[in-house]
Amino acid sequence: MAFHISARTILQLGAELISSDAVALYELIKNSVDAKSKKGVSIEFDIVIKDSDYRSAIELADRDGTPAQRRDAVRSALLASILGTAPDPQASQFRQAIEAPTTLAKLLDVAEQAYRQFNTITVRDWGHGMSLADLKTIYLTIGTTSRAAEVRKALKGGATSTPYLGEKGVGRLSVMRLGHRLRVETATASDDAVNVLDIDWRKFEEADDLPATSVIVEPKKGGPKGSDESFTRLFISDLRSTWTAEAVEAVMAKQVVRMMDPFSWTGRRFPVRFLFNGEPVAKERSVSAELLKNAHAKCSGMFKVTEEGAISLTIEMESLLYDGPKQILKFDKTDLYPMAGLKDAGQPFSVLSSIGDFSFEFYWFNRQRIKAIPGFDRAEVLSLVNAWTGILLFRDGYRVIPYGDEGDDWLGLDRVALSSSGYKLNTKQIIGRVRIGRLSNPKLLDQTNRQGLIENPTKLALTALLNHLIQKWWRGYLTEATRAKKSGDKASYDSQGEAGDVKALQKRAETSLKSIGKGYTGDASHLQEVQDAFLEIKDAHRRAIQHIEEIEDQKERLTQLAGIGLMTEVVAHELTRATEDTLKTIKAVPAGSLDAGTASALKTLSKQVGVIKKRLRALEPLSIPSKQRRSVQDISRIVSYVLEGHASQFERHGVSVVTNCDDVGTVNAFVAEGNIVQILENLINNSIYWLDVWREEWPNHISGITVELLSNPPRIAFSDNGPGIPVERERIVFEPFFSTKPDSDLRRKGLGLYIARQSAEMQGGSLRLSGEGEVRPGRFNGFELELKEGAGQ
Incomplete structure (x- = not known):
C-alpha cells in the first residue's frame, strides 16, 4: 500500500494553505528572484x-x-x-x-x-526560464527536491550565500490563491519555442476525492521565441479577489515594500514593479535613513558562533533623546545559556550553537516626543513611524512572514509592556529588523503555510534571547539614561540670591522715580501707580519664591521616600532569599533527634532571620536605622557552620567543598555575625547556580568551592571552578539590579552582590573580585572579603 493523493490535496496546498493574496504574490516574487531574473519582476493587474x-x-x-x-x-x-x-x-x-x-x-x-x-494578473520575469522537460519533471512535481538539493550542497560545501530562497517545492501553488486559471509561458535561452502550460484549478475542485492524477495537465510547445531570450510569464485569470487601484496600492504599501529588506540603502535592489491598468503603483521601498538617524534610541548587536565553538553576543546601545552615553555589552556562552531560556527548559548547550550567526537593529521612538526632522514635518514623521513600526525578520535579505505585521508580537514585547511600568518597549514604538541566513541559520526554517518559523528549540532560544536583551538590557539602559538626564537638567535656583536682586532693583526703581519726580509737572498719581505696580510685582515674586521652597521641601521628602523604596527592594531581596533558604533548611532537617548538622542549619537560619528583622526596623517611619552590633568574632566558626548548613545542598548539586577552617585555628575579626552569614549565603547561592550552568555544558565537570581563611588582616577567600566573571564586569557586577540571569531567575533582581558589598563596608571592610585568570583566562573566579581585626582599626 501507499498514500493516495486526492485532487483536493492540490487545492489545500495552494489556495487554502497560503493565508493571503500578499503572501501569494510574495511567493511569486521569490520565484523570480530564484530564477535570477535580470530585469526583476513585473506584476500587472489588468482590470x-x-x-x-x-x-x-x-x-x-x-x-x-x-x-x-x-x-x-x-x-x-x-x-x-x-x-x-x-x-x-x-x-x-x-x-x-x-x-x-x-x-x-x-x-x-x-x-x-x-x-x-x-480581469487578469500577469507576472513577468526575465530569468533562466523553464524547458518543456522542466515543466514536466519539476514544475508539475509537488514537493520537488531540485532546489533543496542545491541548498544542501551549499551547506555542505561551506558556501556563504544560498542558491535559492525557496526549496519546499510548493510555492508555485500559491498562484491558485490569486485565480482559478493559469497559463504559463516560459523558455530557456536554448529553446527555440515557447513552452506552454494551461491549468484550470476548478477541475481539481470538481475531481474532489479522485486521485490528483485524474486531472490531466500537459505542457506543450507554443510559438517561436527570440534567440538567447529566456523568461517566464504567468497569466492568471478568473480571479478570486476584487482588485482596485486602492487595493493594489494597499498591498504594495503594507506588504510588498517590507518583503525585501527596507533598511538597505546601498547596492542594487531586486526590481519589483506593480502596475494597475498600465499605470505604475509606486511606493517608497526603504525606511528613511534620516528617520532612523533621528530615532530617540538605538540598540544593535551581533550574535556570533565561531568554527571553534565560541559563542558571543555584543550589543551596542545609545540614546539621542536622553544624551545617553554609548554602552557596549558583551556576553559569552555561559551568560547566553540561561538568557536564552535553555537552562530552565532543560535544553543542552548545543541549541545555543544551532542558532547560528545573526544581527539586529532596533530603533525606538517616543511618540510624545516626536518632532520635525530635516525633510519631514512632525505629521510626516509620525506617518513614517506608523508605516514602519514592528520588528521584521529577514533571511538573506527577504522577509519571513508574518513577523512585523500589524498586530504581530513574535517577541512577546506587547504582553510585557502591558504589565509593566516605565518604558513601554512595544511593537508600536520600535522599528527594527533581525537578519538571518539560510546557510548561517539552517535550523530556522519556514513553516509550509508561510506563517513564521517552525517551532523548535532553536527558534524558541532566538526569540527568548531577543526578548531578554530588549526588556532587560535595553529597557534598563533607557531607564538609567532618562534618570541621568533628569538629574543633569535640574537647575539650581538660589531663592535668597534672587530676593536680593529684586531688592536691589527696587532701590534703583525708587531712586529713578525720585529723580523723575523732581522735574515732573504732571499728575503725581501716575508715578505712584508705577511704584505700586512694582510693589505688586515684588509681592508676586515673594509668593513664587515661597512656592518654590515648598516644592523643594516636597522634593526632599520624595527623595527620602525613594531611599525607603530602595531599602524596600533590599529587604524584599533578603526576605525572598531567607524564605527560600528556610524551606531548603527545613527540608534538610532529618527526623528524630537534632544532630550536629541540624543544629548548625538552625543556627544559620536564626542568623538570617536576625538580619531581616534589623533591616525591617530601618523602614519604620522617623526611626534611625538600627545598626547591627559588632564584636570580636571567630570567623572560622561562622564559616564552618554556614558551610555545614549547606552540606545537603552541596551533595544534591554534586559540589565538593574544600576549606581550611579546621586547620587554621581561630581567626578573629570585628564583625556583626549576621552580616558575615549574609555575605557567605549570597556567594554560595551564586556559585551553586553558575556551577550548574557550567555543568550543563561540561557534564563530566567536577564542581568545587574553596573557602580559605587568611590572617593579618582577617580575610575570607571564596572561589569556585565554574565559568567565572569576565574582567570587564569587575565594577558593574556590584551595581544594584545587574544580573545576567534570565527573568525567571531574577527573583532578587541583581541585588545580591550589591548588598554583599554594602554589608562588607558596614563592617569597615571590603569585598572584591579575585583570582583573575587562575581558573579561566580573562575571568575572576573568586571573591575576597577583607575585615577589621579590632574596634580601633
Missing part, C-alpha cells in the same frame, strides 16, 4: 470591470420588465461600468463579448465568462 459593478449589473436581470428590457439593462450597466483606464485589447474584447448576445440567458453566460477571462 476591465470592478467586481462590485459587475455584480450590480447582473442583479438587474432579476428586476421587473420583459426579458428584452432586462437584457438591455444588464448590457447597458456592464458597458457603462468598463473602467476608463481598462487596457486594450482586453477592454475592446470585453465590449465585443457583451454586445453580441441576443438573449438575457446568453448575455449572463457570456458576461460571466468575459468577467473571468479579461
Whole structure:
C-alpha cells in the first residue's frame, strides 16, 4: 500500500494553505528572484470591470420588465461600468463579448465568462526560464527536491550565500490563491519555442476525492521565441479577489515594500514593479535613513558562533533623546545559556550553537516626543513611524512572514509592556529588523503555510534571547539614561540670591522715580501707580519664591521616600532569599533527634532571620536605622557552620567543598555575625547556580568551592571552578539590579552582590573580585572579603 493523493490535496496546498493574496504574490516574487531574473519582476493587474459593478449589473436581470428590457439593462450597466483606464485589447474584447448576445440567458453566460477571462494578473520575469522537460519533471512535481538539493550542497560545501530562497517545492501553488486559471509561458535561452502550460484549478475542485492524477495537465510547445531570450510569464485569470487601484496600492504599501529588506540603502535592489491598468503603483521601498538617524534610541548587536565553538553576543546601545552615553555589552556562552531560556527548559548547550550567526537593529521612538526632522514635518514623521513600526525578520535579505505585521508580537514585547511600568518597549514604538541566513541559520526554517518559523528549540532560544536583551538590557539602559538626564537638567535656583536682586532693583526703581519726580509737572498719581505696580510685582515674586521652597521641601521628602523604596527592594531581596533558604533548611532537617548538622542549619537560619528583622526596623517611619552590633568574632566558626548548613545542598548539586577552617585555628575579626552569614549565603547561592550552568555544558565537570581563611588582616577567600566573571564586569557586577540571569531567575533582581558589598563596608571592610585568570583566562573566579581585626582599626 501507499498514500493516495486526492485532487483536493492540490487545492489545500495552494489556495487554502497560503493565508493571503500578499503572501501569494510574495511567493511569486521569490520565484523570480530564484530564477535570477535580470530585469526583476513585473506584476500587472489588468482590470476591465470592478467586481462590485459587475455584480450590480447582473442583479438587474432579476428586476421587473420583459426579458428584452432586462437584457438591455444588464448590457447597458456592464458597458457603462468598463473602467476608463481598462487596457486594450482586453477592454475592446470585453465590449465585443457583451454586445453580441441576443438573449438575457446568453448575455449572463457570456458576461460571466468575459468577467473571468479579461480581469487578469500577469507576472513577468526575465530569468533562466523553464524547458518543456522542466515543466514536466519539476514544475508539475509537488514537493520537488531540485532546489533543496542545491541548498544542501551549499551547506555542505561551506558556501556563504544560498542558491535559492525557496526549496519546499510548493510555492508555485500559491498562484491558485490569486485565480482559478493559469497559463504559463516560459523558455530557456536554448529553446527555440515557447513552452506552454494551461491549468484550470476548478477541475481539481470538481475531481474532489479522485486521485490528483485524474486531472490531466500537459505542457506543450507554443510559438517561436527570440534567440538567447529566456523568461517566464504567468497569466492568471478568473480571479478570486476584487482588485482596485486602492487595493493594489494597499498591498504594495503594507506588504510588498517590507518583503525585501527596507533598511538597505546601498547596492542594487531586486526590481519589483506593480502596475494597475498600465499605470505604475509606486511606493517608497526603504525606511528613511534620516528617520532612523533621528530615532530617540538605538540598540544593535551581533550574535556570533565561531568554527571553534565560541559563542558571543555584543550589543551596542545609545540614546539621542536622553544624551545617553554609548554602552557596549558583551556576553559569552555561559551568560547566553540561561538568557536564552535553555537552562530552565532543560535544553543542552548545543541549541545555543544551532542558532547560528545573526544581527539586529532596533530603533525606538517616543511618540510624545516626536518632532520635525530635516525633510519631514512632525505629521510626516509620525506617518513614517506608523508605516514602519514592528520588528521584521529577514533571511538573506527577504522577509519571513508574518513577523512585523500589524498586530504581530513574535517577541512577546506587547504582553510585557502591558504589565509593566516605565518604558513601554512595544511593537508600536520600535522599528527594527533581525537578519538571518539560510546557510548561517539552517535550523530556522519556514513553516509550509508561510506563517513564521517552525517551532523548535532553536527558534524558541532566538526569540527568548531577543526578548531578554530588549526588556532587560535595553529597557534598563533607557531607564538609567532618562534618570541621568533628569538629574543633569535640574537647575539650581538660589531663592535668597534672587530676593536680593529684586531688592536691589527696587532701590534703583525708587531712586529713578525720585529723580523723575523732581522735574515732573504732571499728575503725581501716575508715578505712584508705577511704584505700586512694582510693589505688586515684588509681592508676586515673594509668593513664587515661597512656592518654590515648598516644592523643594516636597522634593526632599520624595527623595527620602525613594531611599525607603530602595531599602524596600533590599529587604524584599533578603526576605525572598531567607524564605527560600528556610524551606531548603527545613527540608534538610532529618527526623528524630537534632544532630550536629541540624543544629548548625538552625543556627544559620536564626542568623538570617536576625538580619531581616534589623533591616525591617530601618523602614519604620522617623526611626534611625538600627545598626547591627559588632564584636570580636571567630570567623572560622561562622564559616564552618554556614558551610555545614549547606552540606545537603552541596551533595544534591554534586559540589565538593574544600576549606581550611579546621586547620587554621581561630581567626578573629570585628564583625556583626549576621552580616558575615549574609555575605557567605549570597556567594554560595551564586556559585551553586553558575556551577550548574557550567555543568550543563561540561557534564563530566567536577564542581568545587574553596573557602580559605587568611590572617593579618582577617580575610575570607571564596572561589569556585565554574565559568567565572569576565574582567570587564569587575565594577558593574556590584551595581544594584545587574544580573545576567534570565527573568525567571531574577527573583532578587541583581541585588545580591550589591548588598554583599554594602554589608562588607558596614563592617569597615571590603569585598572584591579575585583570582583573575587562575581558573579561566580573562575571568575572576573568586571573591575576597577583607575585615577589621579590632574596634580601633
